[in-house]
Structures are given as C-alpha cells and as structure tokens.
Amino acid sequence: MSAPTMDRVEQQSPMTHREIMEALSGLLLVLFVAMASSTIVSTALPKIIGDLNGSQTQYTWVVTATLLTATATTPIWGKLSDLYSKKLLVQLSIVLFVLGSLAAGFTQTTEQLIAARAFQGIGMGGVQALVQVAIATMIPPRERGRYNGYLGGVMALATVGGPLLGGLIVDTEALGWRWCFFIGAPFAVIALLVLQKTLHLPVIRRENVKVDYLGATLIAAGVSVILIWVSFVDGSFGWVSWQTFAMVGGGLALLGIATRVESRVAEPVVPLPIVRQRTTALAILGSLAVGMAMFGGSVFLGQYFQIGRGYSPTEAGLLMIPMMIGIMLSSTIAGKAMTKSGKIKPYVVAGTIILVIGFAGLSVLDHETPLWYIGSAMALVGVGVGMSMQNLVLAVQNTVSLKDIGAASSTVAFFRSLGGTIGVSVLGAVLARRVTDSINEQLTAMGVPAGGGSGTSSLNLSSLPESIQHVVRSAYGDATGHIFLISMGIAVIGVVAAVAMKPAKLRSTVDVTAPAKVPAATK
Structure with missing residues (x-):
C-alpha cells in the first residue's frame, strides 16, 4: 500500500468576470490554433498527398496519427493537472505543439509528415484537455454554460474555419501547403505570452504520488x-x-x-471509479459519437468536395460554412439557456437527435447531390455537435470534486478523441475499399487494366488522364455517402446515452462542497 496522499491547496479569491475573460482570451486562442491545425489539413490534404504521391491509407493516417497521440496522452495531461501546476502544463503543451507544427511544415515525404503530425498530437492533446480543466477550475458549472458559448464558438470556427483557411493557403501560390502547418506557430506563441500574464489558477500540491x-x-x-x-x-x-x-x-x-x-x-490515468459512475459512463458513449461527427465530418467532406465534386480547396472550405454556423449558433444559444435554467440533459438529448438526422441526410450523398441539400444536412450536423459536445464534458464536471476535475474532464475528452480517431480510421478504411473497388470496376468496364497502368496516386488528379479523372471523381463522390450512413448508426448510440442520463441541476460552486469547507476536507 502506498502512503496516504497529502494535499495542500493554494487558496485564492474567486476570479471576477473581467479576469475570467482575460484568461479565456489566451485559452481560447490556443484552443483555436490546436483545433484548427487538426481541421486545416482537411481541405489541404488532397493537394498535400497528391504532391507527395501518397495513398488513401496515408491520407487517413495523416489525420489519424495526430488524433491517436492526442488521445493517448490526454489522460496523462489530465492526471498531471490534478497533481501539478495547470498553468505550467498548459504552457508545456503549447511548446510541444509549436515544435510539432514546425516539423510537419518541413517534411518531405508522407511518412515524415505522419511522424511529425503524431508528435504534434502530443501537444494538441494537452491543449484540448487542459483548456477544459482550466475553465472548470475558474468557473462554477452553473455559470460555465454561458462561457461554453464562447468555447463552442471557437470550436465551430476552428472546425469549419480551419478548412477554409487551409483552402486559401493551398490556393495561394506564394504560400503553398506547408504554411498550413507554419501558420499556427506564431499564434500559439502569442497565446503562451497572454496566459503567462492572465492565467492564475489554484494549485493542489500532493505528496507521495506517482503518475x-x-x-x-x-x-x-x-x-x-x-x-x-x-x-x-x-x-x-x-x-x-x-x-x-x-x-x-x-x-x-x-x-x-x-x-x-x-x-x-x-493514481490511475483513467480513474475507474469515476468512469463507472452513470453520468460519466453515458457521457463517454455520447462523446464517442460526437467525436466521430466532429472529425469525420470535416475530414471527409473536404475530400468529397474536392475529389468527388471538383471544387478548389478554397471553395471546399466555403462550402463547409453551414456546419460552422450550426455549431456556433447552437452552442451559444444552448449555453445561455443552460445557465438560465440550470438544466443540461434536454439540450444534450436534442443535440444527439439532431446529429442523427444530419448524418441521415448526408448518407445519401453522391457525386451529383445538390449543394443546397448538402448544406442543410451539414448545418444539422453542426447544430447537433454544438449542443452536445461541450455539454457532455460539463455533465461530468458537474458531478466530481475540484481535485478530480482534471482526470474527469480528460477522461471524457480522451474518449471523444478516441471516437474521432476510430471514426477517421474506420471510415477512411471503408472509403478506401469502396473507392478502390469502384475505380477498378469502372476501369474494367472501359477496357482499362485496374490501376490505369500508372503508378500515380488517384488523389493526384492533375496527373491523370481526363477520362480517369472522371472515374476517380465519381468513385469518391458516390462512396462518401456510405461512410455517413455508418456514422448515423453510431450516432444513435449517442442518443441512447443522452436519454439514459439522469437529470441534474448544474451546481453554482466550483467545488462540490462550499469553499469554506475545503481546508477541513483536505487536512
């Protein structure tokens, strides 16, 4: 048996609204940069993989590698935040993220790019987990709904604004796709400096602990x-x-x-007693579905618009704006409504149901689907993500004490990221198989040997004959709907989890006990 853990809490007075907003400015900036770095490549990847002559499997793994390392390290960051300075850990994760971004920008092969993105994911996992932890440490759950509106807005901007920015960079000859990775570094450094001045969090110092x-x-x-x-x-x-x-x-x-x-x-990185709690377990199930929506939607829709429909990277980014609007509006409106009512379950249930409806709409995509229809379905997916993603984390944070807020928050973030990782990997594998089969079938019907007799990547359309380009476009356009049909089935699990959650009022204190009782509880 290990020696009992001793806690020493550094007390500080509650932060004012102005102090919270100052700290949030740095936190939200670095969160935007981290999330945008994940989505910025969605419209740029067809060009990047085409230039590097990569395959569909490598296309998927450029995204999956980042999500995988972010997923794997999220619970470690969360547990460390319960043991050491949250501010210092946020700053460390930013530094790792910047180094990974620079490495990705200088890569020369797809293998190097996958490795650099994996390293970048370590810092990204820290940023995404620790921003949630920092906000939970500063703001009581009841008030957090209104601030979650800002958080949801930033995530919306990153989720869909990232692809638009990536498209603009790729289409700007003076920059090129490498700036998709370089561009985030200076903004992350600015966030680092802002947080050094504005972020002041209590530290729970523990003795005789091991990660x-x-x-x-x-x-x-x-x-x-x-x-x-x-x-x-x-x-x-x-x-x-x-x-x-x-x-x-x-x-x-x-x-x-x-x-x-x-x-x-x-000191487990994934505390099983917390995971076994009904609210946490159900939030995990819901987060898996939402994670798939958030990552799978931006990754494969960007590819659909470019490869399947022939739009430029910039146009593909613009076509994804309906999803961004849906996330931004729903997260802001739902956040304010939750702060006013103190209720969370109705919004999570509604969000997951709308998410299923949106996926159902996208499941019938082919290479000729009208754009107005696609935009409507994407907007519904955005509304569903905005109403459920952050609120699933909030539901768990509302049930645990401040000393466990890092582990609890990062556990839900871990499974949400895991859902995204599995989603991108599985859906990417399904897409690759269906596209390959469709291309080979059409080429055979045309009397052309499977593979077209060329070693050129099917994603490098400019290097393919015009007749083969048409085959590739129709194959990608028609296969994309099938992966969203799978997403719809998985999103149904999120609905079941949300409905099964116990209704609970959001508490009005940062900790589960009144602040005056904290010192006595930690003696």
Missing part, C-alpha cells in the same frame, strides 16, 4: 494496434487471417492488462 505511465502506455499501445489493423485489414491481409487474430487479440489483451493496472494503482 501511472505504465497504464497510459498500455492504453496507447492497445488502441494503436487495433487502429493499425483497421487500416490494413481486407487490403494487405484478410479478415480471417493470422494477422487479424494477432493484432485484434493483442490489442484487446493490452487493453485488458491496462484495465487491471488502472484498477490497482493509487
């Missing part, structure tokens, strides 16, 4: 093995093969060992 790096490593390894299997199954090897048994069995075994480790250590 469960073994559990975190096992979780990351287990998830990675399964995602690698998803990317290559049915292409490099069959569903029933020794590789499948080895990778799926090995991945599940690693996750099983990780669960056992987490149940035995004093």
Whole structure:
C-alpha cells in the first residue's frame, strides 16, 4: 500500500468576470490554433498527398496519427493537472505543439509528415484537455454554460474555419501547403505570452504520488494496434487471417492488462471509479459519437468536395460554412439557456437527435447531390455537435470534486478523441475499399487494366488522364455517402446515452462542497 496522499491547496479569491475573460482570451486562442491545425489539413490534404504521391491509407493516417497521440496522452495531461501546476502544463503543451507544427511544415515525404503530425498530437492533446480543466477550475458549472458559448464558438470556427483557411493557403501560390502547418506557430506563441500574464489558477500540491505511465502506455499501445489493423485489414491481409487474430487479440489483451493496472494503482490515468459512475459512463458513449461527427465530418467532406465534386480547396472550405454556423449558433444559444435554467440533459438529448438526422441526410450523398441539400444536412450536423459536445464534458464536471476535475474532464475528452480517431480510421478504411473497388470496376468496364497502368496516386488528379479523372471523381463522390450512413448508426448510440442520463441541476460552486469547507476536507 502506498502512503496516504497529502494535499495542500493554494487558496485564492474567486476570479471576477473581467479576469475570467482575460484568461479565456489566451485559452481560447490556443484552443483555436490546436483545433484548427487538426481541421486545416482537411481541405489541404488532397493537394498535400497528391504532391507527395501518397495513398488513401496515408491520407487517413495523416489525420489519424495526430488524433491517436492526442488521445493517448490526454489522460496523462489530465492526471498531471490534478497533481501539478495547470498553468505550467498548459504552457508545456503549447511548446510541444509549436515544435510539432514546425516539423510537419518541413517534411518531405508522407511518412515524415505522419511522424511529425503524431508528435504534434502530443501537444494538441494537452491543449484540448487542459483548456477544459482550466475553465472548470475558474468557473462554477452553473455559470460555465454561458462561457461554453464562447468555447463552442471557437470550436465551430476552428472546425469549419480551419478548412477554409487551409483552402486559401493551398490556393495561394506564394504560400503553398506547408504554411498550413507554419501558420499556427506564431499564434500559439502569442497565446503562451497572454496566459503567462492572465492565467492564475489554484494549485493542489500532493505528496507521495506517482503518475501511472505504465497504464497510459498500455492504453496507447492497445488502441494503436487495433487502429493499425483497421487500416490494413481486407487490403494487405484478410479478415480471417493470422494477422487479424494477432493484432485484434493483442490489442484487446493490452487493453485488458491496462484495465487491471488502472484498477490497482493509487493514481490511475483513467480513474475507474469515476468512469463507472452513470453520468460519466453515458457521457463517454455520447462523446464517442460526437467525436466521430466532429472529425469525420470535416475530414471527409473536404475530400468529397474536392475529389468527388471538383471544387478548389478554397471553395471546399466555403462550402463547409453551414456546419460552422450550426455549431456556433447552437452552442451559444444552448449555453445561455443552460445557465438560465440550470438544466443540461434536454439540450444534450436534442443535440444527439439532431446529429442523427444530419448524418441521415448526408448518407445519401453522391457525386451529383445538390449543394443546397448538402448544406442543410451539414448545418444539422453542426447544430447537433454544438449542443452536445461541450455539454457532455460539463455533465461530468458537474458531478466530481475540484481535485478530480482534471482526470474527469480528460477522461471524457480522451474518449471523444478516441471516437474521432476510430471514426477517421474506420471510415477512411471503408472509403478506401469502396473507392478502390469502384475505380477498378469502372476501369474494367472501359477496357482499362485496374490501376490505369500508372503508378500515380488517384488523389493526384492533375496527373491523370481526363477520362480517369472522371472515374476517380465519381468513385469518391458516390462512396462518401456510405461512410455517413455508418456514422448515423453510431450516432444513435449517442442518443441512447443522452436519454439514459439522469437529470441534474448544474451546481453554482466550483467545488462540490462550499469553499469554506475545503481546508477541513483536505487536512
């Protein structure tokens, strides 16, 4: 048995609205930069992978690598924030993010780009988790709804504004796609300086504690093995093969060992008692669905507009504005309504239902679907994400004490990011298979050998004959609807989870107990 943990809480008076807004300015800026770096490549990737002569699988992994490392490190960042200075950890995550961004901008091959994006994801995971933790430390849940409107607006701008910015950069000859990675670095540095001056958070100093790096490593390894299997199954090897048994069995075994480790250590990165709580468990299920919506939507819609419909990167970004408007309006309106009523469940339920409807609309896409219809369905997806994404985290934060806010917040963020990682990986694999089969089928009907007799990537359209370009466009356009049909099915799980959540009033204090009782509780 380890020695009992001793806590020392550095007390400070509650922050005023002005102080909160000053600190939020830096937090929201770095959150925008981190999230935009994830979405900015969605419209730029066809050009990037085409220039680097990469494959559809590599296209998917440029996104998946970032999400995977962000997912794997999120619970570690969260647990560290419960043990050490939250401000210092935010600043450290920003530095790692900037270094990863610069490395990605200088890459020369798709393999190097995937590696750099994986490193960038470590910092991104810290930023996304710790911004949530910092806000939860500053603001009581009841008041957090109104501030979540700002958070939702920033996420909306990053989710869909990122692709537009990426399109503009790619289409600007003087810049080129490398600036999709360079452009975020100076803004992240500005956020770092702003936070140094404005962010002042209480520190809970604990003695005789250890971070469960073994559990975190096992979780990351287990998830990675399964995602690698998803990317290559049915292409490099069959569903029933020794590789499948080895990778799926090995991945599940690693996750099983990780669960056992987490149940035995004093300071687990994913605290099972919190995860087993009804609200947290259901929020996790809902977050998996929303994560798939947020990442899968921006990644594959950007590819659909460019490869399947022939629009430029800038035009593809503009066509995704309806999703941004939906997220921004719904998160702002729902946030203010929750602060006024103190209720959260009705908005989460409504959001997940609207999300399913939006996916149902996108599931019938082909290469000739009218743009007004696509925009309407995208707006519904945006409304669903805006009403549910942040509020699922808030529902969990409302149930735990301040000393566990980091672990609880990062656990939900972990599973949301995991949902995005699995979503992009699985949907990307499905898309790659359907596109390949469709292209080969059409080429065979034209009397052209499968593959077109060229080693050129199908994503490098400018290097393909015009007749082959038409085949590729129709294949991508018609296959995209199928992946959103899968997304709709998974989003239904989010509805079930939201409906099953217990109604709860948002508390009006930062901690579960009155501030005056905190010192006595920590003696």
